[in-house]
Amino acid sequence: MKETPLIPAGVKRCSKWQFSIWMAAVTAVLLWGVYAMFLIWYKGLNQTNMNDAYGFALWIWADLAVIALGGGAFFSGFLTYIIGKNELKNIINYAVIIGFICYSSALLILAIDIGQPLRGWFIFWHANVHSMLTEVAFCLSCYFAVLTIEFIPLILENPKLDKKPFLHHLSHNMHGIMAIFAATGVFLSFFHQGSLGGVAGVLFGRPFAYREHIFIWPFTFFLFTWSAAAFGPCFTILVTKVTELITRKKLVKDSVYQLLAKISGWMILTYIIAKTIDTLYWAFVTAPSKGFTLMDFYASSTYNIGILFAEIVLCGFVPGLILITKRGRENSFLLMTAVILAVIGVSLNRWVMVLQVMAVPLFSFNDWYAYMPSWQEVATTVLPVAYGLIVISLAHRYLPVFPQEKELNPID
Amino acid sequence: MKEKNDHKHANRYGMVIDLDKCTGCGSCMVGCYAENNVPFKPDETNKLDSINWIRIFKLTNKKPYPDTEVCYLPMPCMQCDGIGKHGHSPCVSVCPAVATDYDYDTGIVSQIYTRCFGCRYCMAACPYHARKFNWWDPVWPADMEKYLSPNVSPRMRGVVEKCSFCFHRHQLAKDKAYLEERKELEEDEYQTACADACPTGAITFGDLNNKDHAVYQLKNSPKAFRLLERLETNPKVYYLTSKEWVRRAGDNYLAHEEPGKLNHTVKEHH
Amino acid sequence: MFPFCFEWAWDMGHIVFMGGLWYALSIIGAGLTFAIIKSIFDSTGGGHDNHDHGHH
Structure with missing residues (x-):
């Protein structure tokens, strides 16, 4: 086959036409998003359904959610390179790619979300060091650079x-000095995940969001970092499992999933206990x-108490308790239920901390206050998903992402 | 946000709005639109994306006729002093690009339109919804551009704007005083457009730190209260009312709490 | 972000925040520079040809 020199040796990939059709379909969705993006850049934010009461809406939620879900990269990196959980080297590449997609998407969404995109650099140049958003912008950009550095060696393979x-x-x-980059990434992630929580927590004019402080940081600062570390790996597991489903082959050994799920479970459980205490103190x-x-x-009928129950009990305690028990983790149905609930849970938390604050x-x-996104907002939020699928498809096809793939899927 | 050491002796401009006198006529809004080149849409039906630096809310006591009472409440930017009155208003502390700033000489919260890049974090932070976003580029009807005030720069699409307490009038008054070799402004030398336009004299404007200004006495009236005082935003806009239900509507209270009788209600004394 | 920007002040906020930023950037920059220079040496025969990928 003509493509063979580009495909890693010893692994099997789908045919060229199959891959092309898939890529064409995803690219069509991507182009829809790109069209909406240019429409917004050209005509302005009047293309959205945001208003003066809803200055933060779908995009900021998407931003917070993808960064939380992309937290699997920094936490897996921390466990692999700093704590020395060598088993996780079999999934770290994919965690990095997912993180890279999440963070590049977040930066793109931010570039669409600001009213004067050409002035975006003001946030760096004229930085107000007291603003949580400044901290977000700096750490986010720097950590994206770190993720790129972590991704490059894989591309070069x-x-x-x-x-x-x-x-x-x-x-x-x-690769040799990856631990240094990973450590820097952990440092940056701690602050930007935290400051994203701080974005809502410092709003003393918004009692729904406002939380008491430890030194200069509101409780949400620590809760956001903790939850990203806790729930991020669940997203890594979920995406890897879905990839296995689509490619119809096992890519990572169960022992790797088990280890990551166990650590994630304990993190979720401890986080949700802290979140419960925070909620009680706030309430x-x-x-x-x-x-x-x-x-x-x-x-309100939209924002009723069921949301709090869903976030803390259904999508917090339940996945946490499933993942800390050996029987729960080893049962593939329960494992999938837990990671899906966890992903919903952290996304719901980010939704509440953005959209409900405004409502x-x-x-x-x-x-x-009510808000329903316009199609342009939806299209530009779907855009990163399509982009992510393209990056994952290319990476899986042309790069040795999963070190255990050859062993798990021997070809004659 | 560079703090000046001598700000305790500086001016702190503020406003007292007597709700018992306000008839809801809207003159303050019209005066403000004209004075500050505030843009408007061809169709102003959707109030959630219209720009106004002062809005009038209609409050009712929700009682059936004949006990129904109505109160009109004009709401400009509160020019908050923030927690501890250090100038860290909800919006100033969050702006990532220092596009909004607290002036320690006047207590006025500024908005720098050419610096703002439209992240809208300040709008999310402001509990009064005093901040408005330019969802569109401003378009004025034919020839109306000739009537725009040359003292106030019109804003562009994609930036946030808000009430400035007619800061350009302060600058003009200061220029005049400088030429006349005076340091202090007289009370009537610097007045906002809304205060000037109010036909019933419901809006009083002046220096809250100056004992000779009317606002100094008015703000200490037992009828005085501020909006959402319990959030510790420390607004410099005060309201006067003789009606308990209006006062109650100005803040949030638990069922057993009574306005004005809370120990921690922040009152100012100098 | 630089001392010549007019918002800059040598206060604790700027020193801690920008100190952290420039520290992180220096580490990233130094790490990258090291990897690139060493790779130039390695590929021009200065170092031994190592085919063992460190991450395996």
């Missing part, structure tokens, strides 16, 4: 590129001091 001596050595040498101390009861925040009325003479 493509059989064709690997033949060039310089690229071969560069890949090898970058019974912080909010009443501002004249609100807990139920004031859940008095809650602060005056008795105001009603709840």
Whole structure:
């Protein structure tokens, strides 16, 4: 086959036409998003259904959600390179690729979301160091650079590129000092995941979002970092499992999943206990001091108390408890249920901390604010998904992403 | 956000709005639109994306006739002093690009349109919805551009704007005082357009730190309250009302709490 | 982000925040530079030809 030199040796890939049809379909979706993106850049944010009450909406949620889900990269990197869980080297490549997709998507969404995109660099140049958003922008960009650095050696392992001596050595040498990059990535991730939580937590004008502080950081700062580390690996597991389903082959050994799921489970459980304590303190101390009861925040038909139950119990305690038990993890149905619930849970948390903050009325003479995204907003939010599928498809086809693939799928 | 050491002795401009006098006529809004080149849409039906630096809310006591009472409440930017009155208003502390700033000489929260890149974090932070986003480029009807105020720069699409307490009037008054070799402004030298336009005299504007200004006495009236005071935003816009239900509507209270009787209600004394 | 930007102040906020930023950037920059220079040496015969991929 003509493509063979590009495909890693010893693995089987689908036919060229099959791959082309798949890529054409995903590219069509991508182009729909790209069209909406240019429409927004050209005509402005009037193309959205945001308004003065809903200044933060679908995009900011998407941003927060993909960064939380992409947290699997930094936490797996931390476990692999710093704690020394060597078993996870069999999934770290994929975690890095997923992280790379998530973070590049987040940056793209931010570039669409700002009213004056050409002034985006002001956030760096004229930085207000007191703003949580400044911290987000700096750490996000730097961590994206780290993820790119972590991704490059894998790209250089493509059989064709690997033949060039310089690229071969560069890949090898970058691998050699990966622990340093991973450590820097953990440092940056701690702060940007945290400051994303801080974005909502510092809003003392918004009692639904506001949380008490430890030093300069609101509780949400720590909860966001913790939850990204806890739930991110679940997204890595979910995407890997879906990839296995689509490619119809086992790519990672069960022992790797088990280890990651176990660590994730304990992280989720401890996080959700901390989140429960935070919620109770907020509901019974912080909010009443501002004249609100807990139920004031859940008095709408859309935002009712069921959301809190779903976030903490259904998508928090339940996946946490499944994943910490050996029988739960080893049962593939329960494992999948747990990781899906976990992914929904963290996304729901990010939704609540953005959209519900905007919806809650602060005056008795105001009603709840409603918002429904426009097709342009939806298309530009689907755009990163299509982009992610393209990157994953190319990476899986042309790069040795899964070190155990050859062993698990011997070809004659 | 560079803090000046001598800001305790600086001016702190503020407003007192007597709700018992406000008839809801909208003159303040019209005056503000004209003064500050505030753009408007061809169709203003959707109020959630219209721009106004001062809005009038209609409040009712929700009682059936004949006990129904109505109160009109004009709401400009509150020019918050923030927690501890250090100038860290909800919006200033969050702006990532220092596009909004607290002036320690006047207490006015500024908005730098050419610096703002439209992230809208300040809008998410402001509990009063005082901040408005330019969803469109401003378009004025034919020839109306000739009537725009040369003292206020029109804003472009994609940036946030808000009430500036007619800061250009402060600058003009300061220029005049400088030429006359004076440091202090007289009370009537710097007044906002809304205060000027109000036909019933419901809006009083001046220096909250200056004992000779009317606002100094008015803000200490037992009828005075501020909106959402319990959030500790420390607004510099005060309201006067003789009606308990209006006062209650201005903030959030638990069922057993009574406005004005809370220990931690922040009152100012100088 | 630089001392010559007019918002800059030598206060604790700027020193801690920007200190952290430039520290992280220096590590990333130094690491990359090291990997590139070493690879140039390795591929021009300066180092031994190593076909063992470190991550396996």
